[in-house]
Amino acid sequence: MRQHLIAPSLLAADFTRLQDDISMVNRSEADWFHLDVMDGRFVPNITFGMFIVEAIGKMAEKPLDVHLMIVEPEKYIEAFRQAGAAVITVHYEACTHLHRVVHQIKDAGAKAGVALNPHTPVDCLSDLIEDLDLVCLMSVNPGFGGQKFIENTYRKVSEAKELLLKHNSKALIEVDGGVALNNTAKLVAAGADVLVAGNTVFASANPEATITELNKLASV
Numbered sequence: 001m002r003q004h005l006i007a008p009s010l011l012a013a014d015f016t017r018l019q020d021d022i023s024m025v026n027r028s029e030a031d032w033f034h035l036d037v038m039d040g041r042f043v044p045n046i047t048f049g050m051f052i053v054e055a056i057g058k059m060a061e062k063p064l065d066v067h068l069m070i071v072e073p074e075k076y077i078e079a080f081r082q083a084g085a086a087v088i089t090v091h092y093e094a095c096t097h098l099h100r101v102v103h104q105i106k107d108a109g110a111k112a113g114v115a116l117n118p119h120t121p122v123d124c125l126s127d128l129i130e131d132l133d134l135v136c137l138m139s140v141n142p143g144f145g146g147q148k149f150i151e152n153t154y155r156k157v158s159e160a161k162e163l164l165l166k167h168n169s170k171a172l173i174e175v176d177g178g179v180a181l182n183n184t185a186k187l188v189a190a191g192a193d194v195l196v197a198g199n200t201v202f203a204s205a206n207p208e209a210t211i212t213e214l215n216k217l218a219s220v
């Protein structure tokens with residue numbers, strides 16, 4: 001069984017004291033920083049771009065997992081790689097030429113991920129799965145933190161796991177949205193490798209202890 005990874009999403013961090021929150025993640029048991037880039041077009045919200053990703057990268061001591069919720073991501077792959085992204089995830093729904101974009105990410109030297117909205121079936125990746133380093137299953141509709149976890153995600157995680165085994169793919173399965181203390185163990189049992197958590201971590205009384213708790217729940 002592969003080791004799971006915990007990826008706190010800085011979307012829920014306090015941007016007036018970002019350095020403190022980044023230091024907390026650095027010293028915590030977390031594995032990656034999850035960074036949510038939103039453009040106000042693919043999703044209704046706008047967050048930040050490569051300039052902020054680069055600034056975060058200067059303080060972060062763990063890999064940057066950059067989730068692009070933007071249209072035409074192919075225009076910005078090299079820029080996000082230069083900004084320090086270790087993993088770049090684009091949305092299936094935002095790419096007409098997804099195969100080309102995935103290879104653009106790999107050619108830029110990053111790990112390539114594809115995210116699927118809650119309504120998008122896992123099967124759509126069957127002709128590309130061997131080329132992927134990560135499949136991100138959205139367990140909320142992308143655009144905002146703090147939303148309610150969509151329950152059929154467990155089934156999708158199992159389906160993604162089956163697809164990976166069938167194609168002998170080593171891609172990690174990431175779950176993003178509404179990940180909490182009460183669904184972590186079940187997600188890992190279904191096959192999740194990477195757990196993204198925004199509000200569960202940053203809205204808790206002790207974010208560092210919550211990361212430890214998530215890690216513990218995912219380890220059983």
Ligand code: DX5
Nearest residue numbers: 009142143145146178198199
């Ligand atoms: C949603 C983002 C998520 C978000 C998760 O569009 O992709 O990464 O930060 O936040 P929580 O964990 O609060 O649902």
Ligand code: ZN
Nearest residue numbers: 036067176196
């Ligand atoms: Zn995300």
